[in-house]
Amino acid sequence: MSNIPADLRYTAEHEYVKTTSDPAVVAVGITDFAQGELGDVVFVELPKLGARFGKMDVFGTIEAVKAVSELFSPLAGEVVAVNPALDSDPAVINRDPYGDGWMIKLKLSDPKEAAELLSAADYQKKIGQ
Numbered sequence: 001m002s003n004i005p006a007d008l009r010y011t012a013e014h015e016y017v018k019t020t021s022d023p024a025v026v027a028v029g030i031t032d033f034a035q036g037e038l039g040d041v042v043f044v045e046l047p048k049l050g051a052r053f054g055k056m057d058v059f060g061t062i063e064a065v066k067a068v069s070e071l072f073s074p075l076a077g078e079v080v081a082v083n084p085a086l087d088s089d090p091a092v093i094n095r096d097p098y099g100d101g102w103m104i105k106l107k108l109s110d111p112k113e114a115a116e117l118l119s120a121a122d123y124q125k126k127i128g129q
Contacts, residue, residue, distance in 0.1 A: 002033035004124050005098055009117035011074045012126060013056075016098065017114055024111055025080060027102040028073070030062065030093065033127050035101075038064035041093045044086045046071075046103055051079045055113065059104065062093070075113050077106035 004010075009017040014034035018027040035041065043063040053059050053073035060071040083102050085092055093101040108114070118126065 001129055002031065002036060002127065003098070004032070004120045004129070006120040008098070008120065009074070009114055010120070010123035010126075011056075011072065011117060013072045015072055015074045017074050017117060018098065018102070020105065022107075025105050025107050026075065026077075026114065028059075028104050028106055029097055029102040030071070031123070032097050033129075035094050035097050038062065038069065039066040040064055041090045044090045044093070044103065046082050046086065047079050049079055049082060053077065053079070053106075062090075071103065073106065074117055075106060076109040078109075079104050080107045081105035 010031060014031045016029055016031050020027055041062060041064045046060045053076065055076045057073050058070045059073045062069050062071055082104055085100060
């Protein structure tokens with residue numbers, strides 16, 4: 001059974017959005033379910049600071065022993081932080097996807113868009129748990 005924190009928002013593509021101390025900035029990563037399906041993460045390609053993405057644009061890739069997958073921006077915005085720990089230890093995504101395994105922080109173009117994402121209950125239904 002995957003860990004699905006109730007205070008996060010989710011996409012059908014298995015990314016999560018976590019609020020930060022700044023209401024216009026969110027942390028983005030992949031869900032516990034996604035990391036479990038991928039297996040051992042060996043490499044993550046992430047964007048540069050200042051990169052801008054529209055909702056559902058590809059912002060990077062994640063490579064695991066089993067597969068390579070694209071990462072989708074859950075919301076439109078500008079990258080204001082990239083997790084430096086993932087360069088040397090991408091497996092932190094497997095160990096702590098909702099904590100130290102975050103990937104990017106986005107300054108949102110429209111913070112109200114977050115309400116359109118899946119709730120924890122909706123995401124749980126989507127993955128059949």
